[in-house]
Amino acid sequence: MVKRYYCDYCDRSFPYSVEARKKHINGYQHQKLWTLHYNQFKTAREKLQEELGKEKCRRFYSGQECSFGNACIYSHSTVGDLNILKEEVYRENEAKRCSKLQSERGDSSEPSLEKWIFKKLEGGEADTKFSIHDETEWESHFKNPQGMQSVASLPPSLIPPTPDSLLECNFQDWG
Ligand SMILES: [Zn+2]
Numbered sequence: 022m023v024k025r026y027y028c029d030y031c032d033r034s035f036p037y038s039v040e041a042r043k044k045h046i047n048g049y050q051h052q053k054l055w056t057l058h059y060n061q062f063k064t065a066r067e068k069l070q071e072e073l074g075k076e077k078c079r080r081f082y083s084g085q086e087c088s089f090g091n092a093c094i095y096s097h098s099t100v101g102d103l104n105i106l107k108e109e110v111y112r113e114n115e116a117k118r119c120s121k122l123q124s125e126r127g128d129s130s131e132p133s134l135e136k137w138i139f140k141k142l143e144g145g146e147a148d149t150k151f152s153i154h155d156e157t158e159w160e161s162h163f164k165n166p167q168g169m170q171s172v173a174s175l176p177p178s179l180i181p182p183t184p185d186s187l188l189e190c191n192f193q194d195w196g
Pocket residue numbers: 028029030031032045046050051
């Protein structure tokens with residue numbers, strides 16, 4: 022039986038050989054579908070950086086058809102396209118900022134930092150007045166014990182957190 026190679030991107034199969042696979046993968050149709058597939062998962066920010074890093078496609082900009090289309094390694098973006106991307110990046114950043122602010126204020130489904138801290142400290146369900154912006158209150162909870170404060174170089178895990186350090190931590194996206 023001849024082994025067949027199935028390409029997920031193209032939804033096609035053909036008799037497998039190293040050369041046939043190589044030829045397919047370097048083919049225009051495959052490259053195009055491959056690029057389209059991965060473009061769906063890019064953020065606007067990544068797309069913009071990529072476009073700005075590319076050289077302009079000479080064929081496309083001299084008004085000719087570029088047969089590479091979306092798979093062209095050179096940029097086909099017009100000023101208008103770039104502006105649309107820039108707006109998308111802006112909206113993306115705003116959305117990120119909003120969700121961070123919301124969880125800080127506690128009006129999202131995610132538990133707020135304040136509620137979490139309150140729960141840790143008091144062991145109770147929170148309807149808390151504790152504010153992360155109140156420095157004295159923050160320090161009263163997070164200051165190290167007397168003896169430890171005089172130790173010059175504490176290991177990072179023993180340095181008390183600041184509100185900013187907690188709000189600024191970034192969660193990794195996996196996948
Ligand atoms: Zn393919």
